Amino acid sequence: MNERIIKQLKQLKSIAPDNAFVSRSREIVINTTPAKRSRLALIFAWSGAAAMIMIIISISYIMSAPTMALSSSLNETKINEEIDSLSAGIEVQQITYEQKVSQTVTSALQEVGETKVNHLNESLLEKEVAGINKGSETEISEADALFDRAAK
Amino acid sequence: MKAFEEELILKAQGGDSYAFGLLYDAYVSQIYRFIFLKLGGMKAEAEDITHQVFMSAWKNIKKYQFQGYPFSSWLYKIARNEVIDFWRTKKNNVSIHDIHEEFLGETDENELSVDIKIDTELVSLCIKRLDSHYQDVLILKFVEELTNEEIAKAMGKTEGSVRVIQHRAIKKLKQEIEHERAHH
Numbered sequence: 001m002n003e004r005i006i007k008q009l010k011q012l013k014s015i016a017p018d019n020a021f022v023s024r025s026r027e028i029v030i031n032t033t034p035a036k037r038s039r040l041a042l043i044f045a046w047s048g049a050a051a052m053i054m055i056i057i058s059i060s061y062i063m064s065a066p067t068m069a070l071s072s073s074l075n076e077t078k079i080n081e082e083i084d085s086l087s088a089g090i091e092v093q094q095i096t097y098e099q100k101v102s103q104t105v106t107s108a109l110q111e112v113g114e115t116k117v118n119h120l121n122e123s124l125l126e127k128e129v130a131g132i133n134k135g136s137e138t139e140i141s142e143a144d145a146l147f148d149r150a151a152k
Numbered sequence: 153m154k155a156f157e158e159e160l161i162l163k164a165q166g167g168d169s170y171a172f173g174l175l176y177d178a179y180v181s182q183i184y185r186f187i188f189l190k191l192g193g194m195k196a197e198a199e200d201i202t203h204q205v206f207m208s209a210w211k212n213i214k215k216y217q218f219q220g221y222p223f224s225s226w227l228y229k230i231a232r233n234e235v236i237d238f239w240r241t242k243k244n245n246v247s248i249h250d251i252h253e254e255f256l257g258e259t260d261e262n263e264l265s266v267d268i269k270i271d272t273e274l275v276s277l278c279i280k281r282l283d284s285h286y287q288d289v290l291i292l293k294f295v296e297e298l299t300n301e302e303i304a305k306a307m308g309k310t311e312g313s314v315r316v317i318q319h320r321a322i323k324k325l326k327q328e329i330e331h332e333r334a335h336h
Contacts, residue, residue: 010295021202025180032207
């Protein structure tokens with residue numbers, strides 16, 4: 001059986017393509033020269049390379065912009081100017097604050113001097129204490145008289 | 153590899169289309185046959201794929217390297233990949249009746265008896281049903297009469313595995329033929 005199958009397989013060698021197909025296909029293949037394709041590929045390659053260079057230049061330009069700002073911020077003269085203006089600003093703020101405090105203290109002392117705080121006056125307090133004691137003694141004597149009358 | 157063939161390849165690699173034309177003439181029939189059998193007798197598709205194989209070979213001729221094997225090993229490798237791509241994009245089932253008219257191409261029909269023709273068609277149909285590796289080994293070994301070393305090179309396998317595949321492929325083909333005969 002195997003020999004018969006192998007014999008049948010060998011008979012398949014009689015299969016062949018049409019002559020018309022072969023001549024047509026051959027002509028198309030041969031006329032497609034690798035040189036033409038290489039030229040086209042070369043054009044694509046150069047275009048791609050040019051595009052890449054443009055992209056790299058653009059990126060480097062964009063990257064260089066913040067670098068310039070950074071370098072200017074590290075300039076010694078500019079830093080000194082910035083520090084001077086900063087310390088002057090701080091001093092002005094401090095003077096303004098001290099003036100406000102001084103005004104507040106002065107006005108408070110003036111108020112005290114004009115006796116607008118009577119409840120803290122010593123002589124006035126003594127008078128009030130004396131009045132309170134006097135009132136109490138009168139009330140006690142009146143209470144004693146009432147007790148005596150009730151005992152009788 | 154024949155010295156003449158090597159010379160043609162070198163010229164083709166240098167852009168000589170006439171040299172590649174001679175290589176085309178030398179191998180077009182066997183590449184077509186290989187594809188035709190793997191497709192189970194689909195003539196138009198076999199022609200398209202054969203054309204693609206030689207177009208691809210011509211475009212990539214500079215990539216070909218001499219390794220002591222026939223140029224056909226490289227062409228078979230391209231053909232195998234093209235057929236795989238074809239089946240990936242097209243699922244098809246060809247009836248034996250569909251291939252009857254076109255099967256033998258321009259072969260002199262007087263050379264073959266009617267019985268042999270029917271047997272040949274049957275074998276071709278059964279080959280199509282086999283696993284791709286089985287097809288390759290059967291066609292390359294028994295139709296194209298390549299050595300196991302050449303088949304191994306074309307398939308990217310060892311000679312040992314080619315022998316194993318060959319044994320299994322014949323066994324499987326025999327089963328397919330018996331099955332087909334039992335149903336007709």
